[in-house]
Amino acid sequence: MTTETYEFQAEAKKLLDIVIHSLYTEKDIFLRELISNAADALEKFRHQQLLEEEVFDADASLEINISVDEKDHTLTITDSGIGMTRDELEHNLGTIAHSGSKTFLTELSEGAQKDVSLIGQFGVGFYAAFMVATKVRVLSRSYHPDSDGHEWSSDGTGSYTLTPSSGLHRGTKIIIELEEDAYEYANDNAIKRIITQYSNFVPFPIKVTGEEVNTVQAVWTRSKNDIKDEEYTEFYKFIANAFDEPMTRLHFSADAPLAIKALLFVPETNTETMGFGRMDPGVSLYCQKILIEQHSKDILPEWLRFVKGVIDSEDMPLNISRQALQDSALVAKIKKIITSRFLKNLGELAKNEPETYGKIWKEFGIFLKEGATSDFTHRDALAKLLRFESSAAEPGELISLADYVERMKEGQEDIYYINGPTRASIETGPYIETFKRRDLEVLYTMEPIDDFVFTHLGEFDGKKLISADRADLRLPDLSDTKEKDADDAEKLEKPVADSLTKWMKEVLGEKVKDVVVSSRLEESPAIIVNPDGMFTSSMERVMRATNQEHIISGKNLEINTGHHLIQGLADMRVEDENFAKNLIEQLFDNAMIQAGLMIEPRSMVERSYEIMERALKK
């Protein structure tokens, strides 16, 4: 027999080092991870058995056995699953391939041992065994009729060995030699406690020293009325590998047009905002309790990747390939039905339990917005679920587009929105002035994605969605419009104004598309607006950040000819033309800042010093 020694892949080594040296106290989870691997292996075998004619040890019953040796301080977990070949042992246990786990690794090495508990979600669960082991031995024989058994063994420090091993049954036996701190795990009761806590729903018998411990239940196949809240929650924790309580769930079944059972959960937290990177999908596809695809990318739209759960359809062919899943018209139909149901359910939740919906919106609203910018099929349903701050609501209070439409004024035809980084900056900026005077409600879009959402929606309930920074903004003159502060008599006369705007355009050159007299400004001297109706300033910010600004055409500078700063410019042009040019540039930069658009700070700062110096000389 030849034993060969191999080094762990560098990342695997780093991860093992962290796991071994972590002071993480909830060591129990190592067992959950090993059981989940055993259950995965059994599930894979069951699937494979249906497809292949010949498998090794065909009669072995599908179960997980755990035994302990209190004297030797060992714990052994055996499954009759799919097993691993020599190559698979080497690849699966010696490297980390999952992309999320690399992110996890970076997070982990930056501190926070508390998050070791998330280990299972990032596809590195097997290594959790090293939290309690001085040595881990994995004896495995693949289900392929012509494969041989092997033993993988390691103390988790730098290397592992592989040795041929004869006389093994199909599946995997993991022998853990416990370290002194973890001797307590060489005890039946300790093991049973952990199983009932974490692994109750594993769809295969788990036997501890011959006694079956778990209750096998595919909750989603049962009738709603027979399932207690706690059972749902436990099921959620199991399938999502999670510790939180789901915020809401959807359990439904349909017989026509397709036989579908679905049980979906919304978790409590959005791990993407915690820095774990993009989430993998969380819903698995089954056919009559047999797994077809774990964490399926095809069964729900990508923007629903935060949802966890199970979809079971007996109309699905079991042996469907990954490619066929992607192309399947059946999968597309299921996807559409379930997504519609899920969104409808959220809509009902928003109506009946607004507080819960508010929490869901806060965590996962960004995903619904992602859907609203990309998914044409569910656009209308998504539009109803959107929430925004508004000029007519208290700070922090969120309203729907339907709320807005309901209180639109007589004579008002469009829905208006303004983007800004904060409520305060919107409310003190120039864009809101004209709305205030007319007492028109304006939605505040404060996330970069918001204006893309509105542009994509185009309208809601037949009302156009209009950004306040559009050059062609024409607001209705309503009966209760307040008197303008500056009446027309106080404005520059048309020939003077025309010559001023023309000159300003010359001074600013390519920076602006045009300089025009504003009819919307009250207090501010100038404002940047977008003559092309496609892109708002907020969208431009995003496009600049992603180097796509070439798609955007220039801006207009609108000036308030009733403002004394603008009026003074005409005189200053005569008195000191160069200084007047400086003022125009500064005016433009200030307006760009108020539009939230970046300007070149160096020349702006220098120029403002020149202006200050001149002010001091007076």
Ligand code: ADP
């Ligand atoms: P994950 O389960 O998320 O893939 P793990 O670190 O828990 O990550 O396991 C790594 C891989 O090792 C698994 O994907 C699987 O291929 C293999 N593996 C682990 N345990 C078993 C087992 N009991 N039987 C067969 N394969 C296993």
Ligand code: MG
């Ligand atoms: Mg695992």
